[in-house]
Amino acid sequence: MCLLILRAKSATMTTTETYSANRGLFTAVVSSNRQIGERFYKLKLEFSGSGAKAFSKFRPGQFAQLDISTIALPELSSIPEDLADASRRQILLRRPFSFTETKVQKDKTTTELLYCIVGPATLRMTTLAVGDSLSIIGPLGNGFWVPHGKKTALLISGGMGAPPLQHLAKVLTADHSDIETIVIAGAKTADQLPFESRLDEISQQLGFALPEFAQYGVKSMVATDDGSAGFAGPVTNCLSDWLKEHGSGYDKITIYGCGPEAMLAQLAEIARGKNIDCQISMERRMACGFGVCQSCTVECRVEDSNETIYKLCCEDGPVFDSREVVF
Numbered sequence: 001m002c003l004l005i006l007r008a009k010s011a012t013m014t015t016t017e018t019y020s021a022n023r024g025l026f027t028a029v030v031s032s033n034r035q036i037g038e039r040f041y042k043l044k045l046e047f048s049g050s051g052a053k054a055f056s057k058f059r060p061g062q063f064a065q066l067d068i069s070t071i072a073l074p075e076l077s078s079i080p081e082d083l084a085d086a087s088r089r090q091i092l093l094r095r096p097f098s099f100t101e102t103k104v105q106k107d108k109t110t111t112e113l114l115y116c117i118v119g120p121a122t123l124r125m126t127t128l129a130v131g132d133s134l135s136i137i138g139p140l141g142n143g144f145w146v147p148h149g150k151k152t153a154l155l156i157s158g159g160m161g162a163p164p165l166q167h168l169a170k171v172l173t174a175d176h177s178d179i180e181t182i183v184i185a186g187a188k189t190a191d192q193l194p195f196e197s198r199l200d201e202i203s204q205q206l207g208f209a210l211p212e213f214a215q216y217g218v219k220s221m222v223a224t225d226d227g228s229a230g231f232a233g234p235v236t237n238c239l240s241d242w243l244k245e246h247g248s249g250y251d252k253i254t255i256y257g258c259g260p261e262a263m264l265a266q267l268a269e270i271a272r273g274k275n276i277d278c279q280i281s282m283e284r285r286m287a288c289g290f291g292v293c294q295s296c297t298v299e300c301r302v303e304d305s306n307e308t309i310y311k312l313c314c315e316d317g318p319v320f321d322s323r324e325v326v327f
């Protein structure tokens, strides 16, 4: 409740009340499902009728629960060896995904999902074909918000943290053109960056490494742990260097993060040290996705107290103020 009031007061993107008011069970139709890397796919979904209306309000950082239970496995020969055993598991629970963008055209809403094959559900998703139907619950959770008076948004992604930040970059440039948006995308190696391609050397030197962000005029850098592309080292080190170089005006910056929990903990630490506002999208295994099963708890600090409470990642998050979360 306290979080709800805080967001309604400080956010310009939308309020928590409007987030949950649009949710429902809808059917989407696959309009494309394209492989973009060894383990990465882009899936386009089209909603019509009440689904189109509900998903036209989908905000960056929100998510949807997809029913994968009836989707077929790929042929045995195209199942990666490390997933051979896992692929035989039945898919009983829906799986949570965020979107890289939503587009509203007349009475249709199209959304794009970027996914990585990590287990049985994502493996089955690769067999989705144009015209297939998918049962989807959403929009769910609370997305990123834009505090008043900020001049710079630093979007920091680690591995598969990129999708909601791509969506955020689009919304920031469309609705908040007074805010400069800069992206730093990290991964262990160049192959594990979940993007279609990187631009040529000159574009990279100009600071536009990734076409997914350059299309909105948003600057982007890449960082890889092994130095195989861009900055050599963790994405959080690249961020620290950027902050050192730019030196001041931290109260005008918001850091938005999505990625592995260790990276989010580092982001929270960097932000705390410099008193920068920071929002992080947390990941938990989610059985229901809408506050019933209590499987997705996140330990959070109670303001002005030493106590902590457990909030639900699906309902109170997945996006939290980094000051709240206990790592």
Ligand SMILES: Cc1cc2nc3c(=O)[nH]c(=O)nc-3n(C[C@H](O)[C@H](O)[C@H](O)COP(=O)(O)OP(=O)(O)OC[C@H]3O[C@@H](n4cnc5c(N)ncnc54)[C@H](O)[C@@H]3O)c2cc1C
Pocket (backbone or CB within 6 Å): 062, 063, 086, 095, 096, 097, 098, 099, 113, 114, 115, 116, 117, 118, 119, 120, 121, 122, 123, 160, 163, 164, 282, 283, 284, 285, 286, 318
């Ligand atoms: C809010 C939210 C948004 C997400 N958005 C995306 C997205 O845009 N693109 C994408 O590719 N993935 C996204 N995910 C992760 C996605 O839900 C999982 O990759 C998917 O459920 C895996 O299903 P599976 O059956 O293929 O693999 P599983 O067998 O279920 O999982 C394989 C391995 O992946 C890890 N894993 C899976 N799900 C989670 C989780 N929720 N939290 C932590 N670790 C997990 C575990 O280590 C597990 O052993 C998101 C998750 C959440 C909570």
Ligand code: FES
Pocket (backbone or CB within 6 Å): 285, 286, 287, 288, 289, 290, 291, 292, 293, 294, 295, 296, 312, 313, 314, 315
């Ligand atoms: S996933 Fe069921 S309560 Fe959060």
